[in-house]
Amino acid sequence: MNDRPAIERTRAWLLGLVHENRLSPTQRRTIHYMLDSLADVAFASTVDVAAAAGVSQPTVTRLATALGFSGYPEFRSALRDELFDPTDSDQDAPVLSSSSAALASEQDNIASLEHTLSSERMTRAVDVLAGTQPLGIVGLRASSALAEYFGYFARRVLPDVHVLNEAATLDDGILQLHRNGASAVLAFVMPRYPSATVRALADAKRLGMATVAIVDTPLVSFADDVDSLLVAPVGTDLVFDSHAASIVLAISLLDAIAGRDARRTQERLEEHEELVERWAHPER
Template sequence: MPQLDDHQLEGVRGWLIGLVHEHRLSPTQRRVVQHMLDSMPQVAFASTIDMAEAAGVSQPTVTRIATALGFSGYAEFRNAARDAVLSATPPPAASTTGPPPTTPGAALAHERQNLRTVEATIASDAMRRAVDLIADSRPLGIVGLRVSAALANYVGYLAQRIMPDVHVLDDAAGLDDDLTQLHLDGATTLLVFAMPRYPDATVRALARARELGMTTVGIVDTPLAPFAHLIDVCLVAPVGQDLVFDSHAAAVTLSIALLEGVAASDARRTRTRLEAHEERVAEWEYRAP
């Protein structure tokens, strides 16, 4: 097995990082990839059994990682990794920029890029239209299922401070009934969070909202989402993919900016409602003795 200096090792890791950024991996698969990065260059000469034992996963999981990264199987992935190690330079299609994603610095660097994307979204015509649609809808429904439920509940909690009649829909089982009720109550807009992996129920909700005549505003990780045609106003907030779990920092920032626009659209209503909530703070806020 060849010995690599730090510069050469960074290049080989960059090859694998490039593959990870080009493909969607599950949290389990990302954990194994992080082990691979920490184990370079030994990974390029390890069997699936060795890799599985070292990473604490099953052998099929290791094989699925290879196919998830675009290879026909683990043997092809290992051959490509071996070529990268032996040449000490990444293949032409690989990316060598940035530190390994196992470091906090790499995650932060990627997140800064995501926030730059959000900055452009916030300044867009789509953002202005989304603000108008959400501000005018009464009631307003906010959909978020599985991992997106946390985003929906967070935004819903804050939206209730400045808007009347906000409903967070995070239960797939009753979603169809909830959408029908929103429509009957006069809702004109549905705000939908759709972060990967996308639940099938989220796509069905978008289709159902369209059938009911509601306009859909979607906060998604990419404009290339396979259901983008069901979203009337698409706001893009990329996810950070460098660690085991996705980071939704960009989606949170975009959501707060969206609520800022809604608040400004009716300043009197916003002021009245915020003052009413502020009067109750003394009843629940902890104060040190």
């Protein structure tokens, strides 16, 4: 099947189901296979899918149930409907330039945040991050800039913020946060996932800290080490990944955290405004 719009639409549909439900590692492994073989899965039996994905037949059956269907046949039927929907043809759609396609993709990525922002995972993330002091923010490599961005504004409204963006000292940083009373940590984990960040999440959870991670897909292999997994899809249409959705999700998360103590937030913002004249270039 070479109908790319239909495949991308169906991938988004399936990822949406994954995002709404917590899956086991073997179930996520099965989803990875399905995402790469949608046309085959649409006509495959549980035995076929299990053999191709390298899992057991009961795993495939339980996966369909975990995604909200009464059984695998119902899941397969829904997948067929999505993949071969004749009412959503893009044959007459204009061909977009690479930059226009990237922009359209990012608009879709940002629009997909609506579900995340209204989810229980978001509420839990706000609860634990608003309740921790100090607040540690982890981000390495491509995620370093995202962590710095969040930390820059977080320092305006929160009293004790630490950005951990050096792999060599990350283990020490997590331990120090714990010793200083931190009850939660936030990590930005964009592709390719640094092993040091994944290890830091596991260490934080082992120390009894709640873990929140902003990731690009709900299928990350380290999902079991994250208490609140917040998904912000990454744009992949250009030479390098773009993180527009991550920025929107991050600043929305900070806004919700700041709103938990509105009085403190207002006081700190007013204090910051008094310093603006020292560094802001005057407007003409």
